[in-house]
Amino acid sequence: MWTQQRNFFYLTIVSYLFASSASAEIRLAGHQSGLCSGRVEISYSNRWGTVCDDDWDLNDAQVVCRQLDCGTALAAPKKAHFGDGSGLIWLDDVSCSGNERSIIQCQHRRSGKNSCTHNKDAGVICSGVPVRLSGSTLCSGRVEIFYNNTWGTVCDDNWDMNDTEVVCRELGCGTAQSAAVSASFGEGNGSIWLDDVSCSGSESSLTECQHRGFGTHDCTHSKDAGVVCSVILPKPRIFMSHAGEVEWRSDVSITCSISPQSQQLLQGEFTLKQISGSFSQKKTSTTNSATFKILNVDFDKDGLYQCEYSHDSSISTSDSVTVSVTVSLQQPNISVTSPDGGLVEVPDGSEIISGYSFVFTCTNNENYPGGVFNLILYGSNMKRTKHTKPSVNNSASFSFPVADFGHDGRYSCVYETTLSARTFTSPEASSIHIIIIHSIISVLRCVFLPLILLLENIALHFYYKVIKKQKSDKKENNETDVSRAEEVEAEEAVQEIE
Structure with missing residues (x-):
């Protein structure tokens, strides 16, 4: 205790x-x-x-x-x-x-x-004696340090680029551009804290450099020292309203933004640039972002874009985004008719009577100028045949005047359009299976006519056979009659002799 x-x-x-x-x-x-x-x-x-x-x-x-x-x-x-x-x-x-x-x-x-x-x-x-710049921009101005609870200036005796380099690095700015003397950024007031500063350029803070001591000087504020440093700008961010593909003739918005380290950085300029093209727009912003609109996008706007942010002759560049301009074509419709009534709908498809005409019609609802429809036939031998016709009022008709068995197969439609030297193709329409069948007359001609001919031949055969038999029987009867007559005559002759 x-x-x-x-x-x-x-x-x-x-x-x-x-x-x-x-x-x-x-x-x-x-x-x-x-x-x-x-x-x-x-x-x-x-x-x-x-x-x-x-x-x-x-x-x-x-x-x-x-x-x-x-x-x-x-x-x-x-x-x-x-x-x-x-x-x-x-x-x-x-x-x-x-x-x-x-x-x-x-x-x-x-x-x-x-x-x-x-x-x-x-x-x-x-962290060191606080240092600031009193001037119009973030990284240029009159050098002031905070010592003994008071902000004061630095005398420009022996002030050079090495001293400036240390200040620029201490403030997180870029490289030293110039060492300002003779109160280039205006005269300060209050204390003059440092004089005869001599830095090697490698020091981490101005107060680590050689000097006469805090408050020891033979200067007036007409000799206040300053610096001009480049600005290390934060990397801009880039955001596109349509991620991925952009529909042709639509509008797209691209926003550039930064995370400012200081309010002074908000007085810069944003530029949206097409990396491999001619598009470029600039906007001066008092906030941390700017939005650019590309209206009625055409294919010349296709490619990579970057944001640039510039401030005090310094430029920072963002990553890139891709504007991929495309045309999304809808699946067309396909239908088949037979003007002379040779079409028969069956569960497996559509039957067309051989010899009759039939017509395929391809349609869509696209608003693109021009374009063609392709009628594609996948034949029974897997051979692909294509017929092409221009689209007129979003439609094209393909006529086949006489159906034959070479028209057997599955038919589909595809729409194609060429815009700014680029060709775009729609998905294929749902296919229609065409089956070519014989007509009734053909069936009768091919089946019943040979049968009739056969029956006619059989009938003629039996007819001639009967005629022949009749002729043979008649001849035999005639011969019998002659023999009988001869016998009668012989008998009569014998009787007369007796």
Whole structure:
């Protein structure tokens, strides 16, 4: 119990001394440290010491970054990330809410002799001293930095392209275009924070470059430095109202948009371009999107399209979308008639009596100019025959004056139209099966006539046979009569002799 009270008393006294000490300072040091990154060190009673990393987190780092005017905390490195310090370890078990103005205002305990070693020295990585451009565009203007809770300018002494390159990179802009001097973007006001800045060009922030120190200068605002950087624009998105194919002579809408990083980016220009054609439209937009309409689409609008977004001479290009112009033809209708009544409908199709005429009619409801109908015959021998006629009032008739057995097969219609040198073909109509049959007269002629002839021949045969027999019998009778007469005469002669 006494030990806990003693520790609490000791912590209270140390905290009070740190909180009330006007001489307590903070700095960042160590290997590869910078103005806003390094090992955290605190000076107390003119002696510099480190902070142990027990319970060290982003809230603690945020307080340090704020205290140093280094923006927001990006990381809270532990285990002597920036190298081992030396001397005393002033603080341990630091616990900040993140809102404190100084690290010594956070809850902590002073390290005991053996509770922590320098291989656990805490560090911070801050975003750096905030930098902005005061000008008309996102990536060009007068350079201003935020230090000691105040925005101030930079003197143009020794200001060059290396310094500009660092500022452009720090602001997320593109490459350095020019180093502006002599208050090219107008005179600022308030403090002049930096002078004689000398960057190698590889620094991550302007405050890491060599300079005379914050607030030390021999300038006036007539020498405020500025930069002109290219703009790294976000990649535009492209969206088409008709995904896939676009019907010929219809309208299509294509929308280009960006996700702006700044309101200043909303003052750019969208361009919709046909990659392999001549189509190009531009629109200046105060919002993050622009919609382009292509009316009455023809085949010359077929192809790939891209969106371009331009701002401050910088251009960003979207992915591409395909406008595929097509003609969707409906399935035509087909019917068959026989003007002279030679058509008989049967379950398997339509029977046409041999020798009679028949007519196929193909129709559709298309509104395309011109076009032809093809009547296709798939014969019994699987041979494909095509007859072609122009479409007149969405119809074409195919006449066959005399049906014969070569007309047997399945018939179908196909519609074709040629638009802008492209030919489009409809699906085939439902087929009609034509069966050619003999006529009644032909049946009689082919069946009964030979039978009649046969019967006639048989009748003639028997007729001549009867006639012949009759003649033979008559002859025999005549011969008998002669013999009988001779016998009578002989008998009469004998009687006379006697």
